[in-house]
Amino acid sequence: MLMAVKNQIKVTLVSVKYALMREMLNKWTFLMNVFFMILNNASFILQWIVIYSLKQDIGGYTFEQVLLLWAFTASTFGISHFFFRKAYSLSDTITYGKLDSYLVQPKNILISAITSEVDASAIGDMLYALIIVLISKLTMWQVLLFMILSICGGVILTALAVILASLSFWLNKSDMIADTGNNMTTHFATYPEGIFNGIVKFLLYTIIPVGFTNYIPVSVMTNFDWKLTLMVIGATAFWVAAAFAIFYKGLRRYSSSNLMIAKI
Amino acid sequence: MxxxxxxxxxxxxxVKLKEKGFMGSMKSVFQPSYKRVEAVKxxxxxxxxxxxxxxxxxxxxxxxxxxxxxxxxxxxxxxxxxxxxxxxxxxxxxxxxxxxxxxxxxxxxxxxxxxxxxxxxxxxxxxxxxxxxxxxxxxxxxxxxxxxxxxxxxxxxxxxxxxxxxxxxxxxxxxxxxxxxxxxxxxxxxxxxxxxxxxxxxxxxxxxxxxxxxxxxxxxxxxxxxxxxxxxxxxxxxxxxxxxKYHYLNKKIVELKLAQKIDFSNVDGIKVLKQKDKSIKLEVDLKKKSLSDVWKLINPDDIIDVNISNTPLEEIISDIYKGG
Missing domain, CATH: 3.40.50.300 (P-loop containing nucleotide triphosphate hydrolases)
Incomplete structure (x- = not known):
């Protein structure tokens, strides 16, 4: 069992390495992607600087907390899109029968399918998060906590993408639902928690898991709380288990296809 | 083993069924119908x-x-x-x-x-x-x-x-x-x-x-x-x-180049595949007619060239596909 896990991790890392090699073939496109993603994220912070110059408290967040919120948004998005890019096009992979090549390999189908591509611009997101961490003057303990919570958040976002994409096993053209769900999560993740109430807030801790990817992490970074930290780790385990369960349930309905396909 | x-x-x-045109698309949204296709039986x-x-x-x-x-x-x-x-x-x-x-x-x-x-x-x-x-x-x-x-x-x-x-x-x-x-x-x-x-x-x-x-x-x-x-x-x-090949090869292809034109069109067991002047390509059904029967229809002195071959495997398989 341990050997199998070790081998799976090894193959996953090799797969990510090769996917990165593909992106780096076009050096300038690769560098521009990274640079423009940093610039894109920075433009939103300028917007918040203007807003905070008019009002000191928005939704219960200080400007430093909004910075942290953006750092988590960028790091979780970056981790998810860099390591698990294909989770966001998994609908197509299922619909057009492109899972075949993973199904004949002796490795975990889901992990193999979602780690076979990386998104170069996601490196820009991760670098952007790093820049915010550096200017926020966090302690070593806070940096470590930030990394753990970011990994958890990245994994939760990936699990959500897998669950939404797995709808393709049951529904036609569900890629639109998946895109909407994933985009909605990113949008909610960039606003302070306090501006949402009632049913919306309930949704943000359930089907749109921004509470676990952003709000609790920001709160834990400001005032450390073991229980909340464990809650994020528990939520991560729950989302991962749900993603695997739903994907494998759907896989029984997989119908493949005979399209002419190239893995480019 | x-x-x-x-x-x-x-x-x-x-397989989801859809009627023609825009109305068909609308109908398939509210009243989808499916056809069960038995791909392997x-x-x-x-x-x-x-x-x-x-x-x-x-x-x-x-x-x-x-x-x-x-x-x-x-x-x-x-x-x-x-x-x-x-x-x-x-x-x-x-x-x-x-x-x-x-x-x-x-x-x-x-x-x-x-x-x-x-x-x-x-x-x-x-x-x-x-x-x-x-x-x-x-x-x-x-x-x-x-x-x-x-x-x-x-x-x-x-x-x-x-x-x-x-x-x-x-x-x-x-x-x-x-x-x-x-x-x-x-x-x-x-x-x-x-x-x-x-x-x-x-x-x-x-x-x-x-x-x-x-x-x-x-x-x-x-x-x-x-x-x-x-x-x-x-x-x-x-x-x-x-x-x-043995069971399905009951047909032969006979290509003849003759000194004079012969009409095979109404002969039972022989199908004319191609004819151009005095050259003719025949398919002989061996169940109905043997090759010696075919020779009897031709004057040996008229034969300039002859080629006998089996039905291509492609045709045999194609016949099996068609239930032949």
Whole structure:
């Protein structure tokens, strides 16, 4: 069992390495992607600087907390899109029968399918998060906590993408639902928690898991709380288990296809 | 020893139906209707170790669906499948270590990587130690003559070179059975011939059982000793190539160049396929007329040239597809 896990991790890392090699073939496109993603994220912070110059408290967040919120948004998005890019096009992979090549390999189908591509611009997101961490003057303990919570958040976002994409096993053209769900999560993740109430807030801790990817992490970074930290780790385990369960349930309905396909 | 055992295998698909035009689309949103398509219906057969078997049929016959159920890609709706004693649906990973697959229509290699990097990647997938991978790459390099293309990205290779690499990659873990789904599709005759030689070679050298689907009759004729034909989801023939030819070769093609024109159009058992002046091409149904009967209709002094041949295998198979 341990050997199998070790081998799976090894193959996953090799797969990510090769996917990165593909992106780096076009050096300038690769560098521009990274640079423009940093610039894109920075433009939103300028917007918040203007807003905070008019009002000191928005939704219960200080400007430093909004910075942290953006750092988590960028790091979780970056981790998810860099390591698990294909989770966001998994609908197509299922619909057009492109899972075949993973199904004949002796490795975990889901992990193999979602780690076979990386998104170069996601490196820009991760670098952007790093820049915010550096200017926020966090302690070593806070940096470590930030990394753990970011990994958890990245994994939760990936699990959500897998669950939404797995709808393709049951529904036609569900890629639109998946895109909407994933985009909605990113949008909610960039606003302070306090501006949402009632049913919306309930949704943000359930089907749109921004509470676990952003709000609790920001709160834990400001005032450390073991229980909340464990809650994020528990939520991560729950989302991962749900993603695997739903994907494998759907896989029984997989119908493949005979399209002419190239893995480019 | 049977390495593939299939009993009453079945697979159905639900296909959404849509009426014509925009209104049809609207109706399918609110009142969707589905048609149940039986892609594979109660197919049973066995394949012995070391066999090279052709699994053929017209488009939509259920060949690929069957191959996908044998390799664990699709779940069957009925029946039993055992490949090397393993149930593909319950022990997919265990089976994957023992079989290799090449889908001519689908790319399994990473296009931006060189064949060498691809082989290394596949080595990691099958948990083969690095030193052993190097040894096997060098072995495959010799058999498949890959030295000139080993360090060229796959996307820059010709189709024939790519298929050679696909087959080589599928052998890195030394599978006991190799499933080849139309491996020669789109290749020119010379490359096709090379691929066939390679398939023969690996069957001989590694004793690999080959399960082949192809629309190319030459693939079947040159490689396989046994043929299974499926049509509309059911098995219509399971026989050796020798028997297939013996039982179905009851027609001969006779091409004649004569000194004077003869009319065969109303002769029972003879079909005129082509006629141009004094040259004529006939199909003789041996059940109705022997060749000596044909000679009796011709004055021997009028025969300038004659050529007698068997009905091409392609036509025999085509007749079987049509239920002939």
């Amino acid at each position: 049977a390495v593939i055992e299939v009993k009453n295998l079945g697979k159905n698909f639900n 109660g197919v049973s057969f066995e394949v012995q170790e070391g066999e090279v078997i052709a699994f053929i049929g017209p488009n939509g016959a259920g060949k690929s669906t069957t191959i996908k159920m044998l390799t664990g890609i699709l779940y069957p709706d009925g029946g039993n499948v055992k490949v090397l004693g393993i149930d593909p649906t319950r022990q997919r990973k265990k089976l994957a270590y023992e079989i290799g697959t090449v889908f001519g229509q689908k790319e399994q290699l990473w296009m931006h990587l060189t064949p060498y990097d691809n082989f290394k990647f596949f080595g990691a997938i099958y948990d083969i130690p690095a030193e052993e991978v190097e040894k096997r790459i060098s072995e495959l390099n010799d058999i498949f003559e890959l030295q000139d293309i080993m360090n060229t990205p796959v996307r820059n290779l010709s189709l024939g070179q790519r298929i050679r690499c696909e087959i080589a990659a599928s052998l890195i873990h030394r599978p006991k059975i190799l499933f080849l789904d139309e491996p020669t599709i789109g290749l020119d005759p010379v490359v096709k011939d090379n691929i066939r030689k390679l398939i023969k070679k690996m069957n001989k050298e590694y004793k690999t059982t080959i399960f082949l689907t192809s629309h190319d009759v030459s693939d079947i004729e040159k490689l396989c000793k046994r043929v299974i034909i499926v049509n509309k989801g059911t098995l219509v023939l399971d026989d050796t190539m020798e028997n297939l």
